[in-house]
Amino acid sequence: MAKWVYTFGGGAAEGGIALVESLGAKGAGLAEMSALGLPVPPGFTITTEICQHYLANGHAFPEELTRQVAAALDGIGHVAERRFGDCDNPLLVSVRSGAAVSMPGMMDTVLNLGLNDQTVEGLARVSGDRRFAFDSYRRFIQMYGDVVLGLDHSAFEERLEDYKLANGLAFDSDLSADDWRAVCDIFKGLVVEELDEAFPQAPEAQLWGAIRAVIGSWNNPRAVVYRRINGISGEAGTAVTIQAMVFGNLGESSATGVAFTRHPSTGEKVLWGEFLPNAQGEDVVAGTRTPQDLTERARAETGSELPSLESSMPEVFATFSAVCAQLERHHRDVLDLEFTVERGRLWMLQARPAKRTIRAALKTAVDMAHEGLITKSEAVARIEPRTLDQLLHPTIDPDASSDIFARGLPASPGAASGTVVFSSEEAETARTQGRKVILVRVETSPEDVHGMHAARGILTTRGGMTSHAAVVARGMGKPCVSGAGQIRVDFHAGTMTAGGRTIRRGDTITIDGGTGQVLVGAVPLREPELSGAFAELMGWADEIRTLKIRTNVDTPADARAARGFGAEGIGLCRTEHMFFDARRITVVREMILAETEAARADALDKLLPMQRSDFAALFEIMSGLPVTIRLLDPPLHEFLPKGEPEIAELAAAMGVAPARIRARTQALAEANPMLGHRGVRLAISFPEIVEMQVRAILEAALAVGDETGVPVELEIMVPLIAAKAELDLVGARIRQAEEIVRKLHGRAPAFQFGTMIELPRAALAAGELAKSASFFSFGTNDLTQTTFGISRDDAAPYLNSYLALGLLPHDPFASLDEEGVGELIRIACERGRATRPDIKIGVCGEHGGDPASIHFFAGINLDYVSCSPFRVPIARLAAAQAALSTKA
Incomplete structure (x- = not known):
């Protein structure tokens, strides 16, 4: 017979942390404390397998479950010396959710279950406090009505406020036992009005109604959104813990x-x-x-x-x-x-x-390692790599002047500026429009989780440091100020006021989750210093990992930031990004619009020193670390003016008619640029561009090597290769440019020649490509597009539907599709290494900064991954954890 119910209490337990996947974090924790002999009210946990069964079988339970629950309920009564449903000495229970991964506030709870018109009188006698008994009963009716019967929580609140107003009562604490009894009758009447049925009086019916509701809350909208945001699987389900009630509302000694x-x-x-x-x-x-x-x-x-x-x-x-x-x-x-x-x-x-917070997680992991509670490897394994992003957000510049509007509690550290919105729907809409907002609420509830995710920060006027807003914001890494009680919010007018001043919807504010201050306007922020526990733990991670971490950068500023974050070289420098600089875009356009090779050569001569300067700056910053430079990749039409004002401006600068520019733009337009005249195809059509870029790269490497005394570790990469013949043709032109440099300077720097694998054919032909290429770098962004036949720029409308329907386990552009794209990468590695055993292989798509993808890349023994600068620390930690999982 399957066991679906595990009991705890009275100094004993049938489960513990080892069964967390079945008992959930709450149930496993209670069992563990019981086994330790700690004071835990007796109870039992229904396993997550029942949730899975219930949701998969038309909301039906296994027949044996009823017997197991009844037996466990009797066991609670025996330990607590009370009996469920007994009118003289009633046992009341709580019914709580509890997934294996904590999801605070996302699912439902029912307290004080077992109260009815008879047992409430028994509770009054046993407790000696009639007011407490009827206060507990009204709480139960309200909570059960909301969670199980589906009535709006606010409807009960409105009836309570009406009663207090009619009877001249200001606070809940002013209500007597008779008042609470009257409120209970009002609440039961509301149930009849709304549902045309009486509030359930049978405790057993109440219990099973609550169990069904708590299990059903696994798939409520807020829980689904929370799991999606936090990457939690929806298949595991929730456990249900039923536990004897103990009462903190039994007077001032409670x-x-x-x-x-x-x-x-x-x-x-x-x-x-x-x-x-x-x-x-x-x-x-x-x-x-x-x-x-x-x-x-x-x-x-x-x-x-x-x-x-x-x-x-x-x-x-x-x-x-x-x-x-x-x-x-x-x-x-x-x-x-x-x-x-x-x-x-x-x-x-x-x-x-x-x-x-990640700051607290890092400090406690490092401290516990020093205290001998855990090992350094356990400390490294304990930090979720994605959460490191929280450390990279700015804080208030202490030297900046500020105008304090109000103060609250410093509920979640960090600072953020944005325009004020008063609803989660506004916040989500603003995010889709690219606007940064601060979500302002009186208090948040689990229904606000999508708005909190969309906002830059959260401000509430009520709630403490453990309120919903505080706990969820800390988990998301969002700045939060809670309990700013001096602020009065008028949702209808779209205003908030404090100290005689008013801020309106759309006005800009800054919140400081480290001090609790709410500031008027956008206050200057300061980037954090990544030192202390962060630096120490990252040092431990670097000792463990074998996968190198490079960065994708195009500017000196990004390169410096990446070095500060621990990047071990540049895995992708996109040369085209340098072309968009305002000082050189006109020259680039002259080159594109040139109708003769001579005219194009003149424009390229102007670009040569610009590119040379760009590359020299990157080489100096990287100081001997490997630098991979990709030759020009995007279609030429992307550099041309888009509207009539830009066309007119360029025509005037070049001294040509606007019609000529318009005609050239139309001639270069493509129906599907992603698969168009780009990458290696440009290099074949316009070899003079290759010559200019290679000259700039090699001459910059010579100059920096001479100046610093440190040779540049250079790699030149050709994009969008599909066949070896393409690679060989461009390779020959690169060598021709090398000879020009050698003739001009008497020497040329050493470099490696390789390709970016972004097409399925290139992955399959990797064995042939490796005869010419000394390194591969997987461009997983385009490899995902070409494997799925999806343009990521246009995919959002239907890709979101695919994810919601479970047709895809995750967004393949965010985390690698291991079965398809991953298999192509695996094949390319095997075939490339079979031809050239020492071939260097890396990844330069943004999957290189995704922890789950990094585990895959480490598992197939890639040499490095490359990602954006601010993801470098995430990649370093994920690579260390991948190494630890391999050892395990």
Whole structure:
């Protein structure tokens, strides 16, 4: 008989971290704590396999599941000394989701399940607090109505506000037991009005309704968007954890809170978090009440006048601190903990690896390695390479003047400027238009995840450091300021006001997630210094990896940035990008429009010193590291003016009639430029361009070598080769240019001659190409286009549909298609090495900066990958992790 239910509690557990794929992070964490003898309310977890079965079988459960759940529910009651559905001593449970990979706030939860018109009276008697009992009942009706019955959460809030207004009550805390009982009746009446059926009273029916809803939330829109953004598979499903309720809202000796064993933003080794007295867990993350600090140190730093847990419940705090230390040693990681204090007794409700900023992740990984908790290799393996991008975002320039509009909590570090929008839909639209925005909300909810992803930063007027906005923004690497309570937002008017000043939709602001400041206008930003823990861990990564990391650059500024990020050479210099410089585009256009070889030669003579200067600057910066220069690639029409004003301007500069330029532009136009007169085909049609470029490259290499005393490690690459005959013809012309340099200067620098493999035929003919080429560089962008027959510039409308329907596992332009494009690369490597065993092979498409693709490239023993400068650190770390996985 398959086992789908695993129990925990009472100092024992049937599972643990080893079963995280089945039990989810929440269920596995609870089981692990139970096995350690920590105070965990008893419960059980329904495995992720049930979610998979339910979604694949018409929302039906296996028959045996009912019996297993019933038996486990009896077990909870035995440990808790209560019985589910009992009118005198009722057991109430929470029903929570829990995937193997944490997805905070993306799926649904139901608390206080098991309450009805009879059990609420029993809860009142057992607790001795009638107000608490009916407050819990109204919470249950509202949450169940929203999550399970599909009613709008705000509809319940509106009825509650109407009741308070009619009875002269300002706050929830003003309501008495009789008031909450009346609200329960109102809420049940709302269910009847909206659904034409009574609120379910049978606890067992409530339980199965909640289980179905929690499993169904695996595919709700916000969860799907979150998984897509974070690259999480949609196949694993969620586990469901059912656990005995403990109550943090049983008076002032009760509380609920969230904590991290180290600071999630800085990585400092301090206990950090927030709590609320006399509250339930949802109150903390919802941001509807102002949370209090756990420690006296934190309270002093925030300037809060509210007492900390350390001062208000010192014995509980001491116990909790000891539990945190024990759990961190056991898990050897920073943990995100949820806890409840019920009338002075501590209960642990969650222990899972903490979401943290990349800065904090780096510091804690390095610190734990120094503390002996983990090895250096484990520290390297622990950092998600993509998250390094968060370190590359700017911060406020401390020397810049600023106009502070408001202050909030520094919820997620980094700074960003953008125009104000007040909805996630606005943010997403703005991103498609190329506009940078700051999303402003009173508080975010899981439904805002797509807008948060689209925005440059997030600002909320409510919520603490563990609110939804704070947690999700930190995970995304977005700057966030939360709890800016002095700001008043008017969504209808599209304004926010503070201190008598108003900012409107479309106005520019800057937020500083490191200080909590909201600033008027675009404030100057400063690039971060990549030192400290980052530099140390990257040094460890470099010791481990074998794959070299180069960069794709075309300008000296990018080359310097890439060297700073640890690039080991240039894997792709696109010479055409240099042509678009405003100082030389006119000369390029003269060359293209020339009607005779002599006229074209005159224009090329003007371009020669410009190109030579470009290459010399790159050689100097790379100082002996390999530099691969690609000969001219794009169709010539891309350099020509597009509109009448540009045509008229060029005609005046050249002293020709606009009609002549217009005619030449039309003559060069192509129906499908991606497969047109470009790459090696240009070199064959216009050999004089090859001669100019090769002369510029070789003469620059000579000059820099003489000046620095360090020979340039030069590689000249021909793009878009399909056949060996093309490569040999262009190779011969390159050697002719080399002879010209030798005659002019008495010598020529050494260089390697190779090709860029971007066509399926080139991959298949790699054995022949290797007879002429000493290196291959895979242009995976075009190789993906030509393999799929897709133009990535035009693919978005249907490619998004393919991804949504699961027809493709991922965007093949973002992460390598291993089955198709990857197989062509594998074939080309095998055939090329069979001909030339020492052939150098690399990748210069942007897949060279994608961690998943890097694992593939390392697995087929490429020599290097090349990527944009800001992806170099990501590639370095991913290459080290690929080496570690190979050793494992």
